[in-house]
Amino acid sequence: MEGSGGGCGERECKNHSHGPLGLHGHSWSKMYEEKDLPEEQDVLPFVGGYSNFDIVKATQYGLLDRCQELVEAGYDVRQPDKENVTLLHWAAINNRLDLVKFFISKxxxxxxxGGDLNSTPLHWAVRQGHLSMVILLLKCGADPTLIDGEGYSSLHLAVLFQHMPVIAYLISKGQSVDSADRNGQTPLMLSAHKxxxxxxxxxxxxxxxxxxxxDDIEKNTALHWAVIAGNISAVDVLLEAGSSLDIKNIKGDRPLDLAHQTKNRLLTHLLSEEEKIRARKTSRFLRILEKNEFLLLLVSSLTLIWAIGYVADLNSDSWLLKGSLLVFIFVILSLFARQFVGFNKLKYFPVAFMLGSVFWISWTCFIRFLPDFSGTVSQLPFFLGMVGLFYYFYKTVRTDPGFIKTTEEENKKNIIDLGESGCLDFRTFCTSCLVKKPLRSMHCHTCNSCVARYDQHCIWIGRCIGVGNHSYFVLFLFFLTMVNIWAIYGTILYWSEHCTTTYREDGAWISFTQIVSCSPWVLYIFTLIFFHTSWATLLLILQLYQISFLGLTSHERITLWSKRSKHPVSLRKTPYNHGCxxxxxxxxxCRCFGMFKPNIIDWTKQYTLTFHTVKDVHPV
Structure with a gap:
């Protein structure tokens, strides 16, 4: 905490991270032992003021005036105390920025x-995660590559204590991400191991x-160290990054060999499966299949949807036979998908299911429903709907939703600027993309990217919905709803023309059985139509309500709604709502023939709420 800490005693400061600290660390796992005062002395210094403080205590409490008084009286700021700790160390660990500037000027x-760990003030500041102090010391010439008594540089310490902003700032300022400690371990190895x-x-x-x-001693990679530590999460991340499974350490062990030695079954399974997956990629045939995994998934969905309808449409009255056939089909297709479709592509199954459903719905409409419509005008909604549906689906999928794209140099510059302005936190900085987050943006974990004016990640599209493709997505929902409503009307017309029912004489259940026996395929397709109509219509209504009446995205509406339990929040009173x-x-x-003047805002670069100014708002 910056400034004076004069309001809290030693006992209180030991229970709060912002109070004065004393450092006598002996190992990385037990770094701090605070100075204890006798209980009866806790409040005595405050009774008579601060005039009886020595310079060490005055430094710990951030008393600039008292320190200036003692230095002017002849105290040498370079003189260490009895524990070989200088005033600069005490100021650094307690984040006393003004005192650091003063002591350096003197x-x-x-x-x-200094200290038992033979550390610099920068080491002490890094251990505590005081980013503002780290920035100041670096500006004053501190060397982040210096090794402390335990063999760690500043970057290694930031990794050990998991201070992400400090890690980002040190690397952005030029410290190598592959810098080695005394044992030749890089920060990545240290993180995986410790x-x-x-x-x-x-x-x-x-x-x-x-x-x-x-590393220099064991010749282990970061993956070796993660396996040794049993760090399953780190192993998973390193494998995803492409860490080699074939590198041997000084004893000739690969990561999988170490997993066998540690008898960790989960790690052994994880590494063995990864080895099999990588071995498959050496096959040309399997590489071709991998490139066409979504096509295989789509074919599987088409086959599954058709097979269910075909079995249901069989003339046989044996439900046992039909059930057995369905189970057989599910097993065959499951084995096929497991063998030829990667796990990461299975997230696109809803997309494949939706496209497969639309194909068989449109085929049924064309073959069975269209002949019942006498005029071209009544058939026109179907053809227009299908054209609009596929066109806007393609536009939604292929258009950049608004991914925040920056170069590595821009990322580092942003990190430095945010750090030095005191804004390097998760609200303004994405630790996954290493970008400064614009207003209304959100990191999508499925796409692993930040999206401008993020609305949602739609499972039926398999794509993020953001500023770039949001309007296409709404039009896709509109045309999908149009086609489905026409198909529902076509189904009812088909039943009335081709199926004989005795609703008035025998009731609803008998009429339902008559419809089932008349055409099980049509009933099955009607079920698919009803399902897709339900979610598409609901989503379309919500989208139009949010857009026109609230001016919000789905993510913003849900976030504000969740806050209403704690704080009264009006969804309509936001800076983004300009009227319906x-x-x-x-x-x-849309200008609507000059009736409106739409505001065009680049949400990928909008960081403040000043977008109503002439500079930021441009008419089409």
Missing amino acids: GAVVDQL VIGMEPTRFLLKFNPSIKVV LQNLADFFT
Whole structure:
């Protein structure tokens, strides 16, 4: 905490991270032991003011005036205390920025080694995660590559203590992500070995470290160290990044060999499966299949949907036979998908199912329903709907939804700017993409990218919906709903023309059985139509309501709605709501023959709420 800490005593400060700290660390796992005062002395210094503070305590509490008084009286700021700790160390660990500037102006050595760990003030600041102090010390000439008594540089310490902003800032300022500690371990190796979990291993991989480099002693890669530590999350992340399974350490062991030695069954299975997957990629035939996995998934969906309808349409009255055939079909297609479709492509199954359903719905409409419509006018909605449906589906899928794209140099510049302005936190900075997040943007974990004016990741499209393709998505929903409603009408007309029912004499159940026996395929297709009509219509209504009446995206509406339980939030009173007609004009960028003047905003670069100015709003 910056500034004076004069309001809290030593006991209170030991229970709060912002209070004065004393450092006598002896190992990385037990870094801090705070100075204890006798209980009866906790409040005595405050009774008589601060005039009885020595310079060390005044530094810990951030008392600039008292420190200036003592230095002017002749105290040498370079003089260490009895624990070989300088004033600059105490100021750094307690994040006293003004005092650091003052001591350095009076001749304090910025890279002075001190304490049991023989660390510099920068090491102390990094351990505590004081980014503002790290920035100041670096500006004053601190060397982040210096090794402390345990053999760690500043970057290694930031990794050990999982201070992501500090890691990002140090690398952006030029410290190599592959810098080695005393044992030749890189930060990636240290993270995989010492920090159990996915972070900061995944975070470090964003800076493109070498995953093949080995340490100086054991000759282990980061994957070796993760296996030794039993760090399953880190192993998974490293395998996803393409870490080699064939590199041997000084004992001739590969990562899989180490997994067998540690008798970790989960790691052994994970590495063995990865080895099989990589072995398959050497086959030309399997590589071709991998490139066409979605096509195989689509063919499987088409086959599954047809097979279910075909079995249901069989003349046989044996439900046992039909059930057995369906189970057989499911098993065969499941084995096929498991063998030839990768797990990462299975997330596109809803897309394949939707496209397969639309194909068989349209085929049924064309073959069975269209002949019952006498005039061209009554058939026109079907053809227009199908053209619009496939066109806007293609546009939604192929159009960039608004991915935030920056170069590596721009990322580092943004990190430095955000850090030095005190804004390097998760609200303004995406640790996955390493980008400064614009307003209304959101990181999509499925697409692994930040999307401008993020609405949702639609499972029926298999794509993020953002500023670039949101309007296409709404039009896709409109035409899908149009086709489905026409198909529902076509189904009812088909039943009335081709199926004999005795509803008035025998009731609804008998009429239903008569419809089933008349054409099980049509009833099956009607079920698919009803299902897709339900979600498409509901989603279309929600989208139009959000766009026209709220001016919000789905993500924003859900976020604001969830906050209403704690704070009264009006969904209509937001900076993005300009009125119903203006909202629609802005969304579809429509002038309506000059009646409206839509606001065109580049949401990929909009970081403040000043977008109503002439500079940011441009008419079409």
